[in-house]
Amino acid sequence: DAMVIQNPRYQVTQFGKPVTLSCSQTLNHNVMYWYQQKSSQAPKLLFHYYDKDFNNEADTPDNFQSRRPNTSFCFLDIRSPGLGDAAMYLCATSGRSSGREGTYEQYFGPGTRLTVT
Amino acid sequence: KNEVEQSPQNLTAQEGEFITINCSYSVGISALHWLQQHPGGGIVSLFMLSSGKKKHGRLIATINIQEKHSSLHITASHPRDSAVYICAVTNRDDKIIFGKGTRLHILP
Numbered sequence A: 001d002a003m004v005i006q007n008p009r010y011q012v013t014q015f016g017k018p019v020t021l022s023c024s025q026t027l028n029h030n031v032m033y034w035y036q037q038k039s040s041q042a043p044k045l046l047f048h049y050y051d052k053d054f055n056n057e058a059d060t061p062d063n064f065q066s067r068r069p070n071t072s073f074c075f076l077d078i079r080s081p082g083l084g085d086a087a088m089y090l091c092a093t094s095g096r097s098s099g100r101e102g103t104y105e106q107y108f109g110p111g112t113r114l115t116v117t
Numbered sequence B: 001k002n003e004v005e006q007s008p009q010n011l012t013a014q015e016g017e018f019i020t021i022n023c024s025y026s027v028g029i030s031a032l033h034w035l036q037q038h039p040g041g042g043i044v045s046l047f048m049l050s051s052g053k054k055k056h057g058r059l060i061a062t063i064n065i066q067e068k069h070s071s072l073h074i075t076a077s078h079p080r081d082s083a084v085y086i087c088a089v090t091n092r093d094d095k096i097i098f099g100k101g102t103r104l105h106i107l108p
Helices: none
Strands: A004-007 A010-013 A019-025 A031-037 A044-050 A053-056 A064-067 A073-078 A087-096 A104-108 A112-116 B004-007 B010-014 B019-025 B029-037 B043-049 B052-056 B059-064 B069-074 B083-091 B096-098 B102-107
Touching: A004 A087, A010 A019, A019 A031, A019 A087, A019 A112, A031 A073, A044 A064, A073 A087, A104 B029, A104 B043, B004 B083, B010 B019, B019 B029, B019 B083, B019 B102, B029 B059, B029 B069, B043 B052, B043 B059, B043 B069, B069 B083
Parallel strands: A010 A112, B010 B102
Antiparallel strands: A004 A019, A019 A073, A031 A044, A031 A087, A044 A053, A064 A073, A087 A104, A087 A112, B004 B019, B019 B069, B029 B043, B029 B083, B052 B059, B059 B069, B083 B096, B083 B102
């Protein structure tokens, strides 16, 4: 069963038209991450939440915002997408497993590929 | 200097060959990950290591904490193994730092 779900998998938006990408998890992990990955490059961290504490990377453009209304869901809002924002957006989670041993685990979502026309 | 370095950047091999991809890191970590990404696809987690060695099918991952080095091995490589393999580490602040990836191409 998928544990980190991203919707949609493919998103096309127009230049300047706000778009929201979503990520949900069934793991009850306390940390959630959003990454941007452009072609042939390593994923770049945009921000992450430690529980409700929001941590923004210094070079994340103001155009990118995030919301985490509860443990399970996290949203990436791009207020005015430009052509340079076309990329794969990856969500990841980390935390302790629910089992007795509570081992550290980490999972990645399948990504949302954003196209800006 | 990147905190996570991978080598080689690109690797082409014949079907059946034994493949090794290396990863070195320079920060304190709580875990190291090996990830696979097919062209245009999302990331699939292959292994998460904090010590020793793990095996899954034809894939083996090892880590040497003292040397801050990890290797990913593929035995009896197959064209469907062609993908980008990414080493990533989780640092002490819970941030994931990615290497630039190794592009592997297995020829039939």
